[in-house]
Amino acid sequence: DTEVTQTPKHLVMGMTNKKSLKCEQHMGHRAMYWYKQKAKKPPELMFVYSYEKLSINESVPSRFSPECPNSSLLNLHLHALQPEDSALYLCASSQDPSKQGTFYGYTFGSGTRLTVV
């Protein structure tokens, strides 16, 4: 299995809603990532989990709350979002980050296209 699976593919939510994005991989990767991508912009790093522990938070507002229940799953909990948070949210995974000499890059999921109304 060489895939990263994200659900849902599309999500429309109101500014008072609470929703969660889910990401799953079964490649044995121990690093997982959340990126945000707006139209015609590059993916921007939000969070990095290494061995199920949060290692990087790129000063993301608290209305985004990541969770890594186990080595295969990564969630992003959303609450009280703003319309400007509408974007493509990409999950990615990579192999053991302690072996940087053999870092082969990320595998991305297909993303969740989020619209906040």
Added chain:
Amino acid sequence: RKEVEQDPGPFNVPEGATVAFNCTYSNSASQSFFWYRQDCRKEPKLLMSVYSSGNEDGRFTAQLNRASQYISLLIRDSKLSDSATYLCAVNNPNQAGTALIFGKGTTLSVSS
């Protein structure tokens, strides 16, 4: 200077043409370099890693110039299916682990 910079293009080329993209990076301590391809409204997909000695995969050649801090991607014999946005990605050595910084991407349009 931005961390990772690319010429956004678009590059409009006919089928069969050879086209080259460059990407500059600001942190000389970066060690990992990649080219990703992204189709419209899709996720980025890894095209190739970039190694110090340069590497080739079919019609695609990637090179790294550490002295000038840039990586390049050469596409030979362009196909219609090569039309996409090409993102370069560089690791951020100021962060532990393998966080990647992406360039804004270069758009390629191949026409018949």
